[in-house]
Amino acid sequence: xxxxxxxxxxxxxxxDLINSAANGREELATQADLxxxxxxxxxxxxxxxxxxxxxxxxxxxxxxAELWTANEDAAVDTVNRLLREANALPQLVKHDNWDWHLxxxxxxxxxxxxxxxEAAMALADVIRSKEMDRLRTCEAxxxxxxxxxxxxxxxxxxxxxxxxxxRAHVAAYRARQAAAN
Numbered sequence: 469x470x471x472x473x474x475x476x477x478x479x480x481x482x483x484d485l486i487n488s489a490a491n492g493r494e495e496l497a498t499q500a501d502l503x504x505x506x507x508x509x510x511x512x513x514x515x516x517x518x519x520x521x522x523x524x525x526x527x528x529x530x531x532x533a534e535l536w537t538a539n540e541d542a543a544v545d546t547v548n549r550l551l552r553e554a555n556a557l558p559q560l561v562k563h564d565n566w567d568w569h570l571x572x573x574x575x576x577x578x579x580x581x582x583x584x585x586e587a588a589m590a591l592a593d594v595i596r597s598k599e600m601d602r603l604r605t606c607e608a609x610x611x612x613x614x615x616x617x618x619x620x621x622x623x624x625x626x627x628x629x630x631x632x633x634x635r636a637h638v639a640a641y642r643a644r645q646a647a648a649n
Contacts, residue, residue, distance in 0.1 A: 470602070470618050471593055474569040478590035481509045483614045485525075485583070486533045487629050490613035496526055506579075512564065513575035513582055524580035532587055536603050536614050543595055550588040554581040558589070608632035 471479070488495035488505065496502050502522050506515075515521065535546045556572035572585045594600060604615040606627035613627035626633035 470599065471590075471597070472569075474566070475590045475593045476618060477510075478586045479594070479616050479618075481511075481583075482532050482536070482587045482590065483616045483628075484509060485529050485587075486536055486614040487627065489526075489529060489533070490627070490629055491611055496522065496529070498522075510564075511579070511583065513577070513579070515579055521579050524578065525583065528580050528584050528587075531584075533614070535591065537605060540595060540600055543591065543600065547588045547591050547595065550584045551592075554585045554588075556585045556588070606632050608636055 470476070484505070496505060499517055499519075499522055502525060503517075531546065531550070535543055538546065551572070554573055554577065558570050558572040560568050561571045562568050570589060572589055573582045575582075577585075594603065602617045602622070604617055604624070605611075606613045606615055606629075607625040608627070611627060611630065611632050613629045613632075615624055615627050617624035626636060
């Protein structure tokens with residue numbers, strides 16, 4: 469295990485949020501899309517279910533996408549800004565089927581504040597652990613999706629949004645076959 473379980477879950481949620489707009493897609497076009505995303509990611513707490521909430525989550529997505537490819541100093545600046553903006557106050561909590569873990573906002577805080585704080589706390593762990601190189605973008609030529617490499621040997625090169633790895637492996641196989649003939 470590279471990070472604490474709640475950190476890994478938060479990092480995967482960041483990847484999923486960033487990739488909800490990867491490669492020209494928009495998977496958070498409607499309130500129903502946001503509802504489905506939050507349910508899939510297991511986000512709890514209060515919701516306004518209005519256009520401003522949806523807009524704030526999409527704005528957060530853009531900030532996190534920039535942070536994903538930032539250098540360490542820029543990432544630190546963004547993480548600190550996200551925590552300040554949400555008035556983060558870390559505390560241990562236990563809820564649902566989770567054992568003790570950190571939350572830094574109240575369940576009543578605005579959705580985007582809760583999401584940004586979870587992301588910032590997880591990214592703070594990444595930065596403190598000197599593991600920024602685990603935050604990547606897909607190596608497929610036609611893909612710009614975020615990739616979180618939690619493999620032991622740091623070998624993950626392709627995203628989980630499509631068939632990028634399969635297409636790359638097939639192309640490499642065909643190139644080897646062509647060279648052999």
